[in-house]
Amino acid sequence: MDALPPSPESSPWLPFENRRRARDEKRDAVLRTAVQLFLEQGYHRATLNEVAERLNITKPALYNYFRSKEEILFECWAVGQEQVDGFIAGINARGGTGLVKLRQLVHAYAENMATDHGASLVRFDPRDLSEKNSRIVRAGKKSIDRTFRKYIADGIADGSIKPCDPKMTAFAIAGSLNWIGHWFQPDGAMSATAIADEFTDRLTEGLAARPVKKTASTVAKKKPSRGGIR
Amino acid sequence: MDALPPSPESSPWLPFENRRRARDEKRDAVLRTAVQLFLEQGYHRATLNEVAERLNITKPALYNYFRSKEEILFECWAVGQEQVDGFIAGINARGGTGLVKLRQLVHAYAENMATDHGASLVRFDPRDLSEKNSRIVRAGKKSIDRTFRKYIADGIADGSIKPCDPKMTAFAIAGSLNWIGHWFQPDGAMSATAIADEFTDRLTEGLAARPVKKTASTVAKKKPSRGGIR
DNA sequence: ACTTTTTATTACCGATGGGTAATATACGGG
DNA sequence: CCCGTATATTACCCATCGGTAATAAAAAGT
Structure with a gap:
């Protein structure tokens, strides 16, 4: 979304930190989407397929960030x-x-x-x-x-x-x-x-x-x- | 549960009314049991099997009184x-x-x-x-x-x-x-x-x-x- | 360029549970 | 005593959905 440091010659730490941050951002995005959907439709009616769909990914991809639907909740x-x-x-x-x-x-x-x-x-x-x-x-x-x-x-x-x-x-x-x-x-x-x-x-x-x-x-x-x- | 008129020589209307009342009582019993279970466990976790079990009957028997779980709710x-x-x-x-x-x-x-x-x-x-x-x-x-x-x-x-x-x-x-x-x-x-x-x-x-x-x-x-x- | 790790996809499994069909049993009425 | 109706049971179907391989694509490290 926002600007990332594009310079490839920076400290080797940055890419690593970048990756961690990118991952956390994705995790947060899942959480934001999930909470919205859970509130909209209720936890039981909301499916992980739909959460994933709103994020333009597929359901199993969510399991890179969470162990279960319950953990997301x-x-x-x-x-x-x-x-x-x-x-x-x-x-x-x-x-x-x-x-x-x-x-x-x-x-x-x-x-x-x-x-x-x-x-x-x-x-x-x-x-x-x-x-x-x-x-x-x-x-x-x-x-x-x-x-x-x-x-x-x-x-x-x-x-x-x-x-x-x-x-x-x-x-x-x-x-x-x-x-x-x-x-x-x-x-x-x-x-x-x-x-x-x-x-x-x-x-x-x-x-x-x-x-x-x-x-x-x-x-x-x-x-x-x-x-x-x- | 309570006393029924046992005399068989009474008006032919009584048995009929009796049956209707018995049916309504059973319907109410289902409703009471269901609301308790739904409150205890939440609508989605509560199963019709369990509602029936508490009433000493089986699930399909419920469908004599209600068309669906949603109707019970x-x-x-x-x-x-x-x-x-x-x-x-x-x-x-x-x-x-x-x-x-x-x-x-x-x-x-x-x-x-x-x-x-x-x-x-x-x-x-x-x-x-x-x-x-x-x-x-x-x-x-x-x-x-x-x-x-x-x-x-x-x-x-x-x-x-x-x-x-x-x-x-x-x-x-x-x-x-x-x-x-x-x-x-x-x-x-x-x-x-x-x-x-x-x-x-x-x-x-x-x-x-x-x-x-x-x-x-x-x-x-x-x-x-x-x-x-x- | 090659390897490794991360991240994503497709295809699938399996449990759960609402609902139905076929059928048996109790019961009031003639 | 038999019949019809209401009520119950057993056995089953099947749609849904969370979760899991197996595997492909992308990115990072060397």
């Missing part, structure tokens, strides 16, 4: 999980009250649900995975759930959130967010960011111990100037 | 949809402010999500259905969504609900409720009713134009004496 999920783990780490690093962290989590999670790999977190069925991978998925879900509960508990402890049952509250919020993965359409009326803004306010307005100003304040980290790139 | 869904349509009709009949109706809807819907046929509404994939049945399912979902939005809009109009976007608010509430169908376990810590109570308050507390008393008031219709039958 798992890797699709893993990408989404890594994204979530990533922004959770960022929120933890920045710190703040429980409410502030919760609002950041809601916002980032909502935006993530509007992506293919994000939606795959809630639209793929762990029962399609091997026992080993299924356990990893369950651990990931559990970890996200714990984060929601922790931020809520933190908020109650520091006084930013009204006393409530963290478990049920986390279920209510996460459920609302997870459902985005089922109805969001990129070509819909609202952008992912707009939805995330809306949900951030809607899902936390009942929790704040005292009124919160507006969305902008809590999400000021990224996108300092709206309407820029993309 | 659709009927499972239809039962859940009828239940929802039923209590929505009740809420409409009783009337009240938008907020009151919304709270009743949330409560009833939450409880329904804790049943097999209720969960099937959100855990089965419409893409497994024929085009014809898929359209019916989509119409049903749309109808439920419209009801949520209408109650919210009613509430805004009559002043019981704070101004907000009915579409997004309905998505947020319904998503939260739908997710119950994914995590609820009958043998869990909380009963379906307790969860419904909790969600009714949690999901509407941010919407009320002025503070609402308690759950009991809005759900006083059914169960006048708790701990009675069942």
Whole structure:
């Protein structure tokens, strides 16, 4: 796709690195195509033949990059999980009250649900995975759930959130967010960011111990100037 | 199972009615077993052989009651949809402010999500259905969504609900409720009713134009004496 | 130019599972 | 007691699809 160093007289390391990178790019392309198809048609109806077809190759070629259909499914999920783990780490690093962290989590999670790999977190069925991978998925879900509960508990402890049952509250919020993965359409009326803004306010307005100003304040980290790139 | 009229000298209509009823009971039994299995293992992993096995019959016997696996799936869904349509009709009949109706809807819907046929509404994939049945399912979902939005809009109009976007608010509430169908376990810590109570308050507390008393008031219709039958 | 490795293709296997045909069995009615 | 209908069983078909040789083509290394 993009420009590669065409000079043949460069270090002997480059071609090697090139090959590794080319391979990884192909692997990623398979993953992107697969996750789209799996979301479009559902894991069981989607066939590897069709995945291959969209990539202009044939089915057995896929087995150069993955051991099985199940492994592809798992890797699709893993990408989404890594994204979530990533922004959770960022929120933890920045710190703040429980409410502030919760609002950041809601916002980032909502935006993530509007992506293919994000939606795959809630639209793929762990029962399609091997026992080993299924356990990893369950651990990931559990970890996200714990984060929601922790931020809520933190908020109650520091006084930013009204006393409530963290478990049920986390279920209510996460459920609302997870459902985005089922109805969001990129070509819909609202952008992912707009939805995330809306949900951030809607899902936390009942929790704040005292009124919160507006969305902008809590999400000021990224996108300092709206309407820029993309 | 239960007692049948053993007298052979009764009206000639009875045996006929008996047979029809017996048939319907068997059909229902298939449906109950199927929905359980489909929820347990997922539609694609669940086989008709296993459905039959649980009923102590063999697979072809199922075809006396259903034309295909897909038809069974659709009927499972239809039962859940009828239940929802039923209590929505009740809420409409009783009337009240938008907020009151919304709270009743949330409560009833939450409880329904804790049943097999209720969960099937959100855990089965419409893409497994024929085009014809898929359209019916989509119409049903749309109808439920419209009801949520209408109650919210009613509430805004009559002043019981704070101004907000009915579409997004309905998505947020319904998503939260739908997710119950994914995590609820009958043998869990909380009963379906307790969860419904909790969600009714949690999901509407941010919407009320002025503070609402308690759950009991809005759900006083059914169960006048708790701990009675069942 | 020759060899080796990587990557892809064609052709095929085999398990799974929905669905059907032929047939047996139970049962109510005359 | 026999017949017709409903209901069940056994045995089977076959389309689908994940996965695997065997092998060809392309690229890298020497």
